[in-house]
Structure formats: structure tokens, C-alpha cells
Amino acid sequence: EAGVAQSPRYKIIEKRQSVAFWCNPISGHATLYWYQQILGQGPKLLIQFQNNGVVDDSQLPKDRFSAERLKGVDSTLKIQPAKLEDSAVYLCASSPARAGAGELFFGEGSRLTVL
Amino acid sequence: RKEVEQDPGPFNVPEGATVAFNCTYSNSASQSFFWYRQDCRKEPKLLMSVYSSGNEDGRFTAQLNRASQYISLLIRDSKLSDSATYLCVVNSRGTDSWGKLQFGAGTQVVVTP
Numbered sequence: 001e002a003g004v005a006q007s008p009r010y011k012i013i014e015k016r017q018s019v020a021f022w023c024n025p026i027s028g029h030a031t032l033y034w035y036q037q038i039l040g041q042g043p044k045l046l047i048q049f050q051n052n053g054v055v056d057d058s059q060l061p062k063d064r065f066s067a068e069r070l071k072g073v074d075s076t077l078k079i080q081p082a083k084l085e086d087s088a089v090y091l092c093a094s095s096p097a098r099a100g101a102g103e104l105f106f107g108e109g110s111r112l113t114v115l
Numbered sequence: 116r117k118e119v120e121q122d123p124g125p126f127n128v129p130e131g132a133t134v135a136f137n138c139t140y141s142n143s144a145s146q147s148f149f150w151y152r153q154d155c156r157k158e159p160k161l162l163m164s165v166y167s168s169g170n171e172d173g174r175f176t177a178q179l180n181r182a183s184q185y186i187s188l189l190i191r192d193s194k195l196s197d198s199a200t201y202l203c204v205v206n207s208r209g210t211d212s213w214g215k216l217q218f219g220a221g222t223q224v225v226v227t228p
Contacts, residue, residue: 040220042218042219042221091158091159103161104159104161
């Protein structure tokens with residue numbers, strides 16, 4: 001079974017530029033998550049989708065971050081404009097059930113460096 | 116106060132020894148708990164769920180103490196391959212029914228020969 005796919009794996013941009021990350025969850029998984037993991041910290045939830053609806057985006061910096069999950073399958077996360085503090089690994093995860101009811105399956109992450 | 120707190124370590128453990136560490140959570144309404152393992156520069160992977168009665172999976176034992184609001188992980192007969200960061204994860208259910216999985220910052224374990 002294919003896992004969670006993410007791209008690009010690495011991205012280096014200058015501050016104030018924009019970047020987009022793509023995620024394709026495991027087939028059939030209704031719940032999709034984007035997490036931000038800064039070096040030395042645990043993953044922080046940015047946004048959670050159930051099918052193509054947002055169920056939690058309380059920690060998403062909406063002035064610069066946006067995410068969508070069209071058709072309830074793959075998802076994109078965009079940052080515009082990027083700041084130095086956005087340097088992190090952006091992890092996409094999916095699960096077949098609601099949060100807390102089962103296992104999260106993570107992709108390998110997209111590592112962003114903002115110069 | 117952070118919702119999920121962990122001792123960052125590192126816990127330096129001789130091969131074959133036992134190591135244990137805790138994680139505290141602030142939301143008394145939290146309903147489910149997990150330990151994830153994260154290898155260096157890799158994604159987190161579920162190690163085990165934590166049940167109220169405590170549970171064991173091979174050399175790993177997880178315990179939940181609701182009264183004191185902490186969970187623990189014990190690793191017996193440590194192997195070199197156990198070297199990783201162990202993330203405590205708590206489902207902090209909010210006013211809706213979805214819940215939010217909160218991750219701790221992780222406890223680093225280094226098993227030495």
C-alpha cells in the first residue's frame with residue numbers, strides 16, 4: 001500500500017517569497033493534517049481536513065498560510081510571503097478515522113529553509 | 116503552560132538497560148494517548164497507544180495515570196535501534212467532537228554499546 005506522498009522534499013527560498021507544498025494521502029483516508037515541525041520541537045498542527053472540509057485551523061497563521069483540499073483527496077499548503085521563522089519541516093499526515101481514534105500516517109515531510 | 120510536556124533528555128542508556136520517562140498533559144478532559152517514535156530526520160511513526168489499564172508491546176510498556184495527568188513509557192533490554200526521539204501525543208478533545216492531537220516536544224533516547 002502506498003504511503004503518504006509529499007513534494008517537494010526540500011525547498012530553499014528567500015524571505016518574502018512564496019512556496020507551496022503538495023500532499024497525497026493514503027487512498028481512502030478521510031482525514032488529512034498539516035503539521036509544522038521546527039527543529040527541536042514536536043509537530044504543531046496547522047490545519048485538519050475531514051474530506052474536503054476544514055475541522056480545525058486554529059493554529060494556522062492565516063495572514064500568510066493557506067491550505068486547500070479540493071475533491072477531498074490531495075492537498076496543498078501555501079506560504080506567502082515566507083518569513084525566516086517559517087523554516088521547518090512541513091509534515092502531512094492522514095488517517096482513516098477522526099483524530100484520536102486511530103493512527104496517523106505521516107509523509108516524509110517537506111523541509112523548508114527561508115533565507 | 117504547554118498542553119503536553121516532556122523531558123527533552125537525552126537519556127543515555129547502556130545497551131540492555133531499562134529506561135523510563137514520563138509525559139504530563141494539562142487538559143484533564145483528554146481522552147486518548149499515544150507514543151510515537153521519530154528517528155533523526157524522519158517522520159513520526161506510531162509506537163503504541165496507551166490504554167487506561169496500561170499495556171505492553173514486547174519490550175515497551177506504557178502506563179496512564181489520569182489522577183496525576185501523566186503517561187509513561189518504559190523500555191526494557193534497550194537495543195541500539197531504540198535510539199530515537201519519543202513523542203508523547205494526547206488527544207485534547209475540544210468543544211466539538213473532532214479532537215486535536217497535541218504532540219510533545221519529544222524525549223531523546225540514546226542507547227550506547
